[in-house]
Amino acid sequence: MKTTGFLLPLLLALVTFLVYGPSLKSDFVYDAQLEILEEGFITSPSNLPDVLSLKVLGMPLLLGSRPGQLLYLMLIASICGKTPFGYHLCSNLLHAANVALLFILLRRLIAAEFTGLTADGAGKANWAAVVVTLIFALHPIAVEPVAEISYSSSLLVTLFTLLALLAATAFRPDQLRSTLSMGSAGTLCALAAVMSKESGIAAALSLVVYWYVFRRAEPRQPWFLFLGSSLLVTALFLVARFYLAPPSPTHFDYLGGSIYQVFLIQPHLWVYMMGKLIWPLSLSADYTPENSDGIPLVVGYAVLAAVVLAQDWLANRSRIGALGVALYWLGLLTVSNFIPLYRALADRFYYLPLAGIAMQLLALLLILQKSSQAYRALLILLLVALIPLTFLTFQRQQVFANTIALWTDTVRVSPTSSTALAGYGLILYQRGQVDEAILEYEKALKITPNTVKPLNNYGVALLHQGRIEEASAVFRHAISLDPRMAAAQANLGAALARQGQVEEAILHLQEALRLDPDNLEARQNLATEEARLHQPATEKQSPTP
Numbered sequence: 001m002k003t004t005g006f007l008l009p010l011l012l013a014l015v016t017f018l019v020y021g022p023s024l025k026s027d028f029v030y031d032a033q034l035e036i037l038e039e040g041f042i043t044s045p046s047n048l049p050d051v052l053s054l055k056v057l058g059m060p061l062l063l064g065s066r067p068g069q070l071l072y073l074m075l076i077a078s079i080c081g082k083t084p085f086g087y088h089l090c091s092n093l094l095h096a097a098n099v100a101l102l103f104i105l106l107r108r109l110i111a112a113e114f115t116g117l118t119a120d121g122a123g124k125a126n127w128a129a130v131v132v133t134l135i136f137a138l139h140p141i142a143v144e145p146v147a148e149i150s151y152s153s154s155l156l157v158t159l160f161t162l163l164a165l166l167a168a169t170a171f172r173p174d175q176l177r178s179t180l181s182m183g184s185a186g187t188l189c190a191l192a193a194v195m196s197k198e199s200g201i202a203a204a205l206s207l208v209v210y211w212y213v214f215r216r217a218e219p220r221q222p223w224f225l226f227l228g229s230s231l232l233v234t235a236l237f238l239v240a241r242f243y244l245a246p247p248s249p250t251h252f253d254y255l256g257g258s259i260y261q262v263f264l265i266q267p268h269l270w271v272y273m274m275g276k277l278i279w280p281l282s283l284s285a286d287y288t289p290e291n292s293d294g295i296p297l298v299v300g301y302a303v304l305a306a307v308v309l310a311q312d313w314l315a316n317r318s319r320i321g322a323l324g325v326a327l328y329w330l331g332l333l334t335v336s337n338f339i340p341l342y343r344a345l346a347d348r349f350y351y352l353p354l355a356g357i358a359m360q361l362l363a364l365l366l367i368l369q370k371s372s373q374a375y376r377a378l379l380i381l382l383l384v385a386l387i388p389l390t391f392l393t394f395q396r397q398q399v400f401a402n403t404i405a406l407w408t409d410t411v412r413v414s415p416t417s418s419t420a421l422a423g424y425g426l427i428l429y430q431r432g433q434v435d436e437a438i439l440e441y442e443k444a445l446k447i448t449p450n451t452v453k454p455l456n457n458y459g460v461a462l463l464h465q466g467r468i469e470e471a472s473a474v475f476r477h478a479i480s481l482d483p484r485m486a487a488a489q490a491n492l493g494a495a496l497a498r499q500g501q502v503e504e505a506i507l508h509l510q511e512a513l514r515l516d517p518d519n520l521e522a523r524q525n526l527a528t529e530e531a532r533l534h535q536p537a538t539e540k541q542s543p544t545p
Helices: 003-019 021-025 031-038 045-052 067-080 084-113 119-138 140-147 149-169 176-196 198-215 220-244 259-278 297-317 319-333 347-370 372-399 403-413 418-430 434-447 452-464 468-481 486-498 502-515 520-531
Strands: none
Touching: 003 021, 003 084, 003 119, 003 372, 021 084, 021 140, 021 372, 031 067, 031 149, 045 067, 067 084, 067 149, 067 176, 084 119, 084 140, 084 149, 084 198, 084 319, 084 347, 119 140, 119 347, 119 372, 140 149, 140 347, 140 372, 149 176, 149 198, 149 347, 176 198, 176 220, 198 220, 198 319, 198 347, 259 297, 259 347, 297 319, 297 347, 319 347, 347 372, 372 403, 403 418, 418 434, 418 452, 434 452, 452 468, 452 486, 468 486, 486 502, 486 520, 502 520
């Protein structure tokens, strides 16, 4: 490709980076606070060997099952430490890179599907590729994985999937050098994708679809070696990931309580999010099944059937469309609820499928080239759509600017989200509105009574009010769910000390320090209680939220 061929993708990447500029000022929110500020694993260079050796797969870390993302974050931490700007900068650059790679891939697919395009046809195809790439770049559903650092896994999966597909487009089965270099590159990208997130299995599967749609007439042995190695490394990692996984204190049930209910509910959720892709208002950082209750079940199935039929029509008329449909569903099925998930639905689940939608839109535009009026009408419609999409993307970034903005907005959009209610409760507690915080915690725990962090924070609020016996019971419940939670152990120790149960308090404070040696408050409380072992415990101990 000529050097000038890279000017357009670089320009698209620059536009994307500028639109996402506001997120560079954001704080750490939600899981990023735990992973970077509290857990401490990512910011310690001494842990790098555990990541490279995949030892982390057996460690009780939030990102232990995703060594690819851990490595990415640790490389940033080695330069930026705990400063948010560097992490946000890298997320913005990743998204911009995905935009550039998607555009390059689309142009290669156009060249593979259409030979001998006229100058007018090539110009129309190029314009179509630009517009659909911008839809992917500027759609507000992409804000969550870009603006929330802990969701950078979705960016990495898409990056390596696109790179794997680009390697496949350059794969030449009749040239040994190309077979070895592009085959190895594609295989490594497939492995990197699944190591970044379990849904990265879509990378290896998309390679198979690309071969079948575009290249199956070529000599098969080199292709089978390439595809087989990609599938093999993906499968081996997934086996290791699930075999080595440590026991989890949290059990995830099937959506609705059974696999039968999953098959009833999941299509409903797909249709709900199809609506968000078309009309992305009231996006949420934590969707609940209640968010989609406004869609009657029959209507949901009818819409899904219509979409699948339309995609089948498109796939039968365009190879680009067929790959786009496959990428959409491969990216989506791997984050659906057929295996129980912590989150039933999320914007980040649609980041890779959004690239598949861009391919489908491109295919439709190319089909409509035969009718200049239809082509022009759809192109103008998509161009006009970029205006509100860009506005909503700017607006959505404000939600992820800080914890207060995040949970305030999420409670508004998803009032039945226990995560949002608990997060909002913590904000109220930190503002000194303890009574209001307790009410929010109680709402959250009524929905999900066995979540340990909200339980611990609820106990802290009760302890702050002097409701010591209630707080002790809450801390005991949290510890019964997760004995490894150092904060709950320390807080129970503090509560017991205030009740005069010094010996038991010391045991829990010692356990807290064993789990978290850097807990200075627990260390001070332990020293105080050991000094008063044979005296009444009268002084208040400080809770640890």
